[in-house]
Amino acid sequence: MQKYKYLIIGGGVAGTTAAETIRANDQNSSLAIITDESYPLYSRVMLSKPSFLLEEAPAAGVWLKNPEWYKENGIEYLSGKSVVALDVAAKTVTFGNETVNYEKLLLAVGTRSRRWNVKGSDKQEIYYLRTLDEAQKLATAMKIKKCAVVIGSSCIAFEAIENLRSARIAVCEVMLEKYFWEPMLDEEGGRIVERALLGNGVKIYRQSEVLEVTGGENVEGILTKSGEKIPCDLILCGIGVVYPVGWIKTAGLKINRGIAVNEYLETSAPGVWAAGDVAEFKDIVLNELYLAGNWMSAREQGRIAGLNMTGRREPFQLVSFYTSHAFGVNVAFAGDIRLLPSRTSLGRGSADSGSHARLILQKGKIMGTAMVKLIESKLDVSQELNELADPDFDLKLLLPN
């Protein structure tokens, strides 16, 4: 049986950064990454940006590692393989008909798009946006489709809607929530986002649940529980993620929503670590169990797990941060923004001013904040409108010195 000193399941940023860190600290031991995707490391956050979805930049921009990098670093890259079983007593992992042995194992399996389950949701032209394959399918569809329904109010929905509108596709946003991005934003913050959506021609259906997807083989529309019929030829679902932990739970590891780990990213099984979106870690800054789910955290957790797998014992400690941007509105999340029963929230600024922050407090301490800001253009062209209409006018002359 093939044996690896270090085995990493998951080829995203957490798994790849762990491999990079292990190799920097242990040049000679065997090291392999198993991933169910078919590609080297790519930038998942680029998938919802216009450079990728609208092909505004060369497709090569999405790659963060090339196949040679794995070879040059002595990392065996087992792509296109889905792990089905883990035996922590025998220290084995099974994928397909193959079983391999590990000495130290990292679970960096990430998340999957939550599948939409209503009558008719198995029709063609229903899209998700999590993996490169999913994004490529959506980008191809966006070249020919005319009318989209977006389900859910999330980062993915927010950014994808801007791309859909740029592709001149009509958009209806359908959500269960009372306002966009509830409960991560408060209503004031949500209003800034919704104003941008409405101002860019998006029709919003709040507190709206889909009863059925209508059409034949392809979608032709949706019917809501309140009886509204919305025609469309494309549906994008951004309804959250699920944690692919079935076989990990079967192996006996402690699972909460994600894989439970301590501050050293150690799971309940000896010799097994977890990192990235799937790791529900003991946050020593917040003194809470927390699932971060963003690029910054995933990368840093991969680094810490890699260090600890090579014999160090470093805690993961980070106030994570991520942003989303569309239609000139910037939304930023820092720390833990969950409004748990033990917490209160405080608003700062107003929707009318175009800038609003929501602070999440617990026992008088700030746990996290969500900030929404309308970024206005600093380029005032009100005195140069005639020049702007002249195709021979050099636009560079408008730029500030």
Added chain:
Amino acid sequence: MANTKEYQRNRANSNIGRIVIDRDLCIGAASCLAVSAATFELDDENKAVVAGADAADDGELVAAAESCPTKAILLFDKVGKQIYPK
């Protein structure tokens, strides 16, 4: 037209002479701050800016650039040749 900010680097014994941030690419993922807080910070548009061009060694600076999910940080050597992204 690229919307960039450029920073000269004068650190002794460094091969990196210039740091460039492409503001159109930067999405405020902040991974560069996690790797090199002495070099980078975010401005009021949540875009990365350089606060200390000479603060980190070359290894840390390259790691920070490589951590960016949109390749918004470009590094150039002393004669102007691009080092990252390659």
